[in-house]
Amino acid sequence: MYQVIDGKKISQEIKDELREKAARMREQGIERTLAVVQVGADPASSVYVRNKKKACEYVGVRSLSYELPEETGEEKLLGIIRELNEREDVNGILVQLPLPSHINEERVLLAISPEKDVDGFHPVNVGNLSIGRPGYVSCTPAGVIQLLKRSGISIQGKECVVLGRSNIVGKPMAMLLLRENGTVTVCHSRTENLREITRRADILVAAVGKPRMVDETYVKDGAVVIDVGIHRNEDNKLCGDVDFESVAPKTSYITPVPGGVGPMTIAMLMANCVEGI
Ligand code: GUN
Numbered sequence: 001m002y003q004v005i006d007g008k009k010i011s012q013e014i015k016d017e018l019r020e021k022a023a024r025m026r027e028q029g030i031e032r033t034l035a036v037v038q039v040g041a042d043p044a045s046s047v048y049v050r051n052k053k054k055a056c057e058y059v060g061v062r063s064l065s066y067e068l069p070e071e072t073g074e075e076k077l078l079g080i081i082r083e084l085n086e087r088e089d090v091n092g093i094l095v096q097l098p099l100p101s102h103i104n105e106e107r108v109l110l111a112i113s114p115e116k117d118v119d120g121f122h123p124v125n126v127g128n129l130s131i132g133r134p135g136y137v138s139c140t141p142a143g144v145i146q147l148l149k150r151s152g153i154s155i156q157g158k159e160c161v162v163l164g165r166s167n168i169v170g171k172p173m174a175m176l177l178l179r180e181n182g183t184v185t186v187c188h189s190r191t192e193n194l195r196e197i198t199r200r201a202d203i204l205v206a207a208v209g210k211p212r213m214v215d216e217t218y219v220k221d222g223a224v225v226i227d228v229g230i231h232r233n234e235d236n237k238l239c240g241d242v243d244f245e246s247v248a249p250k251t252s253y254i255t256p257v258p259g260g261v262g263p264m265t266i267a268m269l270m271a272n273c274v275e276g277i
Contacts, residue, residue, distance in 0.1 A: 002251045003151075005226075010150050011143075011251055011263035015059055018267075018274045022060035025274070033062040034092040034118065034273050035084045035265050039103065040070035045096045051266055052094070059270045064090065067068045078111050086114040092118035092273045098219060118272040121168065134277050141173035142206060142271075143264025144226050145180065151253060153224055155180035156243055158199050162186045163214065163241070164207030194218070206241035216246040226252045228261050 022032065034056055038049050040130035050066075055064035066080060077095075082091050093116045099105050109117075114124035120136040128135030148155060160182035164170035170186060177184045189198050189208060198204055198218040206214045220224060229241030240257030248254050255261055 004248075004250050005147055005151050005253055005255045005260060007255060007260040007263045010147055011267035013056065014264075014267040015270060017134065018059045020132045022274050031062055032091050032273050033064060034094060034274075035064040035069065035090050036094050036096065037066040037077070037080065037084075037245065038096045039068045039072050040100050041055070041067075045098070049096050052269060055266045055270050056273070059274065061092075061270065061273045063196045071102055072100075072103075073115050074107065077103060078097070079106060079115065079183060080109045084202050085111075085116060090217055091276065092116055092117065094119055094215065094269070096165045116174070119170070119267060120272070126167070126172070129172060129179075132190065135275060136272050137176065137268075138168050138172040139268035139272065140169050140228060140261065142268040143261060144228065145176050147261065147264060148203070151165050152224060152273075153203070153253060155182045155203065158182050160184045160200040160203045160205070161198050161201035162187060162200060162205045162207065163194075164205075164209065166207065166209075166227070169207040171209065173228075177203070177205075177244065184272070192205065202228065208241050210241060211239055212243040214240070214242040214247060214251050216243075219250050221250055223250070225251045225255070226261065227255050227257050230257060230262060 036049055036052055038045055053063050071158035083091050093112050095108055109121050112122055114122045117125055117136050120138040125135040129137055155177060161178040162170050162174045164189045165186055174184050174186045185197055187194055195218050199220050201223055203224045205226045209229060211231040225242055225247055227242040231239055233239045238258045
């Protein structure tokens, strides 16, 4: 019998711990402030930004909101980031992605001071993670590690397979699993004999971005399956990269979509804001 990992419950536990920690910090006169910058009004981004601000309010992180019009120029945005970098009362800066196409995303992410990069996207933080130095870690993969640890699943010595190689999930996920002493393989859409590799996994993290691609033929009996994907299917219902119905009975633990990895991203953003580097 498999166990469904409850990401909603675990993320709530983390936010409650952080709320207590932030309250204790405030008693000592320390307040954390996150600046959230959104350019344009992409509906999905607006939902994410609203949820991030709500989480700040719950945990006790002050949030500053910059809602800029779609036509905002790159120089104007860079100017705001430089100003936020300088402000001593701002600890975290988050620029919601995607940005409008006339803005160079890489230039913007590079402009955020690595000390305030609570998304963990700056090359300095990515580099620090890869050589085991302290730094901000990308929230979604950090959330996957918390889901595993808080479900009592040990990573050390396990065959961990990451399906997907994006900069914000696949690559940092591999680094984090390695840091936990997992034996890590990264595979992707161009990998030959993909199933042979994914079927070796004790822990399989699916972050490939293809709706329900991972069916039972990709999974070893008793594996732990973590689904990072989020898509809408034909009926406008949410689904992941994993075909839950066929895969779940083969697993020991599996995350659902929604209610698995999703809620962990914001919880880990709050951890980055409260705990710093
Ligand atoms: N857009 C989608 N996910 C994210 C995220 O984790 N951080 C930011 N800044 N933008 C996003």
